[in-house]
Amino acid sequence: MTVRVAAATWVLSGPDAPPVRDGAVALDGDVVVEVGPRAEVEARHGPAGVRQAVILPALVNAHLHLELSHLAGEVPGGRGLVPWIETLVARRALGGSVEEGMARGAAALREAGVAAVGEVTNGLGSAPHLAREGIAGTLFHEIYGFTERRAAEAMRAAAGVRDRAGDSGPGLRVAPCPHAVYSTFLGAAAELLGAGPSSIHLAEVPEERSFVAGATGPFADLVLRLGLEPGALRPFARSAVDAVAPWLGPETLVIHAVDLDALDVAALRRSGATVVLCPRSNRHVSGLLPDLPRLLEAGIPLAVGTDSLASSPSLSPLEELAVLRRAFPAVAPSRLLALAWNGAAVGAPSVGRLAPGSAPGVLSCPLGSVIPEDPFAWLLEEGLARPLEWLARHRPEVGA
Ligand SMILES: [Zn+2]
Structure with a gap:
């Protein structure tokens, strides 16, 4: 040799x-x-x-949506999560240079030193772009549908997409996942989370708690606008974390985890799930930041992600960590870097x-x-x- x-x-x-x-x-x-x-x-x-x-060692971006890269800078924040989501959905429906966006995004990942990702995809279209750049990790195939019927249809359609797509590329595994407790029927979310490696956006904003615990707030209005029967709208758990806690496990990525009370922190800790922090996206959408010292103190496994370019200025894990460095100067920088070296969280244990x-x-x-x-x-x-x-x-x- x-x-x-x-x-x-x-x-x-x-x-x-x-x-x-x-x-x-x-x-x-x-x-x-x-x-x-x-x-x-x-x-x-x-x-x-x-x-x-x-x-x-090369870095891990444990949460992004490469297929939203063409919407960079196109979805204004600062008005809360529901207006951000509705603007995103409307902008995305207009189409655009999706493939070019993904190619640029994948090249930006290489320049940012990324060797493994937790990529959330609705159509598996990002797989060839990641494979071309030699990036390993997990493609989380995301399913939503807030009624039982819509979620079941989405799960069937997604299984068909996976069958037709075939091999996703070397070093990349595919794992179905729910989007969030306000967008994926709870029974479907439970099934997806319990089936193996998975990911869920969870406790990103306090409005998720009002929706889950009180059936009120902007998410209640959203699901009604999307066609949920008013009679079907009712509280279903104490908090967003509690709603899915029984199905979270060491192979689950919990994305955001910004709005946590003490019981939520304890439930996350018991589950063994990895919390993926995306502070620049949180800052853009809601202005809130995750409580990093509290998560570290609880001993919860952590990773860092950038989220998509629709809510974050770059796909660089180091730039993401720099925001946490400034927000939490008492946290040792070596502990911050560890968040960007968690290859195991995305199924690429040698990375990091x-x-x-x-x-x-x-x-x-x-x-x-x-x-x-x-x-x-x-x-x-x-x-x-x-x-x-x-x-x-x-x-x-x-x-x-
Ligand atoms: Zn996301």
């Missing part, structure tokens, strides 16, 4: 690993052979090319850590003349303005 060695000012190996000053990584093609102090790696694998940089024998994707971010004391903090501050370079990029289709 031909092993090359890349050394850098700082080498980060992933969550739970201390940063290595004057570190190195030995690579055989895309596969990590060894990572550690430069002197040790060079002793075994020969001299390294040394760069003034931070080397780090430099471990011998795996091909996670390896990035380098060039430093200026100043050597930062905390490379994690630097990445979320000065590092944001620097281009990420791929030292090794796993392309599943090559050799597959």
Whole structure:
């Protein structure tokens, strides 16, 4: 085998690993052979090319909707979630350059250092774009329909789409999922969540709680406008989290989790589900942010996502984390970076850590003349303005 060695000012190996000053990584093609102090790696694998940089594992964007990329900047926020959704649906119905948007979005993911995604799709159309960029992860095939009949029809139609689509591409698995408690009939949501890996938008805004617990508020008006019989509108749980808690498990991604009370936090914690934070989308739509310190304190598994370009300015996990860094300066930057290295949450467990024998994707971010004391903090501050370079990029289709 031909092993090359890349050394850098700082080498980060992933969550739970201390940063290595004057570190190195030995690579055989895309596969990590060894990572550690430069002197040790060079002793075994020969001299390294040394760069003034931070080397780090490729990143995970655990929640996005690539097929909304053509709506970048087209859906104004600040008026709450229901007006945002209605504007999105109306804009989406007008069509547009959907394929070009997805191609641009997938390229932007590569530039942002992303090797794995939790992609939510209504038609599986984003699969070839992700596969072309060598991005692994899960395609969450999203189903909605608030009445029992509409949800059942949507589930049948979606199963047909999956059968016709065939293989989604190397490294990409497909998992059906509900959209949210206000848009997917509860019985259907339960079935989808209980069937294996899945995802649900949950507790994004307080109006979900009023809808679930009191059958009031903007979501009640929305489902009535969408044709629900007024007699069928009634409270069905204590909170949005409670409505689906029995079916959440370690393979579930809970997206947003902004409006939580103590019982909701306890229920999420018991479920083992991973909460995916999308703070820039929350800020755009409702102005609220998730309570990161509380989620960390509860020991809830976390990941980060950007949501779509219809509610977020970019698909970059680091730019997403930079917002949390500014909002919660007491949280250690190394704990923030761990949110962008949770490959296991999207079915790509090798992504997010430099471990011998795996091909996670390896990035380098060039430093200026100043050597930062905390490379994690630097990445979320000065590092944001620097281009990420791929030292090794796993392309599943090559050799597959
Ligand atoms: Zn979303």
